[in-house]
Amino acid sequence: MASSVLGGLTPRAREIVQAARGLLDEEGPGALSMRRLGERIGMRAPSLYEHVRDKRTLEAALISVGFEEQAALFTRATDRSEEPLIAVAAAYREFARRQPHLYRLMTERPLHRELLAPGVEDAAALPVLLAMGGDLERTRALWAFAHGMVILELNHRFPPDADLDDTWRKGIEAFRTMRPA
Amino acid sequence: MASSVLGGLTPRAREIVQAARGLLDEEGPGALSMRRLGERIGMRAPSLYEHVRDKRTLEAALISVGFEEQAALFTRATDRSEEPLIAVAAAYREFARRQPHLYRLMTERPLHRELLAPGVEDAAALPVLLAMGGDLERTRALWAFAHGMVILELNHRFPPDADLDDTWRKGIEAFRTMRPA
DNA sequence: CAGTCAGCCTAACACCGTTAGGCCGTCTTG
DNA sequence: CAAGACGGCCTAACGGTGTTAGGCTGACTG
Numbered sequence: 548m549a550s551s552v553l554g555g556l557t558p559r560a561r562e563i564v565q566a567a568r569g570l571l572d573e574e575g576p577g578a579l580s581m582r583r584l585g586e587r588i589g590m591r592a593p594s595l596y597e598h599v600r601d602k603r604t605l606e607a608a609l610i611s612v613g614f615e616e617q618a619a620l621f622t623r624a625t626d627r628s629e630e631p632l633i634a635v636a637a638a639y640r641e642f643a644r645r646q647p648h649l650y651r652l653m654t655e656r657p658l659h660r661e662l663l664a665p666g667v668e669d670a671a672a673l674p675v676l677l678a679m680g681g682d683l684e685r686t687r688a689l690w691a692f693a694h695g696m697v698i699l700e701l702n703h704r705f706p707p708d709a710d711l712d713d714t715w716r717k718g719i720e721a722f723r724t725m726r727p728a
Numbered sequence: 729m730a731s732s733v734l735g736g737l738t739p740r741a742r743e744i745v746q747a748a749r750g751l752l753d754e755e756g757p758g759a760l761s762m763r764r765l766g767e768r769i770g771m772r773a774p775s776l777y778e779h780v781r782d783k784r785t786l787e788a789a790l791i792s793v794g795f796e797e798q799a800a801l802f803t804r805a806t807d808r809s810e811e812p813l814i815a816v817a818a819a820y821r822e823f824a825r826r827q828p829h830l831y832r833l834m835t836e837r838p839l840h841r842e843l844l845a846p847g848v849e850d851a852a853a854l855p856v857l858l859a860m861g862g863d864l865e866r867t868r869a870l871w872a873f874a875h876g877m878v879i880l881e882l883n884h885r886f887p888p889d890a891d892l893d894d895t896w897r898k899g900i901e902a903f904r905t906m907r908p909a
Numbered sequence: 910c911a912g913t914c915a916g917c918c919t920a921a922c923a924c925c926g927t928t929a930g931g932c933c934g935t936c937t938t939g
Numbered sequence: 940c941a942a943g944a945c946g947g948c949c950t951a952a953c954g955g956t957g958t959t960a961g962g963c964t965g966a967c968t969g
Binding site: 713 | 837
C-alpha cells in the first residue's frame with residue numbers, strides 16, 4: 548500500500564483527498580477551496596461534506612500523507628548512509644523544495660493532532676532521531692535549524708545572493724560536532 | 729518619535745494602524761478583518777480605504793512597526809552585553825513570545841518588501857549581525873535556528889515535556905563555537 | 910412492492926476584501 | 940458672499956470563502 552492513510556478512506560473520500568493534493572501542489576493553498584475542489588472532481592462543494600467531515604479534516608488527511616512521505620523519504624535517505632545526519636538534512640530540504648505547498652500546510656499552523664492518522668508524525672520524526680544517535684535534544688535543535696532554513700528560503704527571506712548551500716553545510720557541521728547530551 | 733513608520737502617516741491612518749495592532753495582538757490574525765477593524769474605530773469597512781490602500785499595505789505597516797520594535801529590542805539587548813550572541817538570541821525569543829501574532833504576521837509569508845518602510849528590515853537584522861561579529865554566514869544559520877525554535881514552539885510542534893530552554897542553550901552553544909567564515 | 914438510504918443537488922447564511930456611487934459639511938477661490 | 944471642489948463618511952453590491960438545511964432520485968433491501 549502506497550499510503551495507509553489513503554487506504555483507510557472510502558473510494559470517494561480517497562478521490563477527494565487526491566484531488567485536493569493535486570490542487571494544492573499545482574496552485575498552492577490559496578486555490579484549495581471546497582468549490583474549486585468540487586469542480587475538479589465534478590461535484591458541487593456542499594456534496595463534498597457527504598464524504599469529508601470539513602476542510603480542517605481534509606487538510607489533516609493531506610498532512611498525514613505528507614508525514615508518510617517524509618517517513619519513507621527520510622528512511623530511504625538514512626539507510627545505508629555513512630553520514631546519516633547529512634543525508635537526513637538533505638532529504639528534509641529536498642522534501643520541502645519539491646512539495647513547498649504541502650510543506651507549508653504541514654508546518655505553518657498548530658497541528659490538529661486529533662485529526663491526524665495515528666503515528667504518522669512520530670514515523671516521520673523517527674529516522675531523524677536515529678540519525679542523531681537517539682539524542683532528543685540535538686534532534687530538536689537540528690530540526691529547528693532545518694525548518695528555519697527551509698521556511699525562510701520558501702518565504703524569500705534570505706538575500707538573493709546568499710549561498711544557502713554553504714549555510715546548510717556550516718549549520719549541519721555545527722550540530723554534528725555538538726556535544727551529545 | 730516612538731515609531732518613524734507611524735509618524736509618516738496621517739492621523740487617521742495612524743489610528744487605523746494602531747487599532748489593527750490592537751486587534752492583532754488581542755485576537756490574532758483571524759480577527760484582523762476590515763469590518764472588525766472598522767467596528768473598532770467607529771467606521772464602516774469601505775471607508776477605511778480612504779486612508780489605507782488595502783489590507784496588504786496595512787499589514788505591511790504592522791510588519792514595519794514590528795521590525796522597528798525588534799531593532800530597538802535587539803540593540804538594547806546587545807549593547808553593553810558581554811555575550812551579545814546569547815543576549816540577542818534571548819531577545820529574539822522574547823519578542824516572539826510577547827508578540828506571537830505579530831511575529832507570525834512578520835514571518836509566515838513572503839515579504840512584500842516594496843510596501844515596507846525603507847530600511848526597517850535591515851535595521852532589525854543589523855544588531856544580530858553585529859552580535860555575530862559581522863559573519864553573514866553564521867548570522868543566517870543562527871537566524872534559521874532561532875526562527876525555527878520560535879515558530880515550532882508557537883505552533884506547538886515540540887512535545888509538551890520538551891525542555892526548550894535547554895535546546896536553546898545547546899543550539900546557541902553550537903553556533904557560538906562554529907568556525908567563523 | 911414499499912421503504913430506506915446513499916449521493917447528489919440548490920438555496921441560503923454569515924463572513925471576507927474591495928469597488929462604485931451618493932451625500933454632506935467645510936474650505937477655497939473668483 | 941456665492942460657488943465649486945473636495946475630504947470623509949455612508950450604503951449597496953460583487954465575487955469569493957466554509958458550511959448547513961432540505962429536497963430529489965435511483966438503487967438496494969425487507
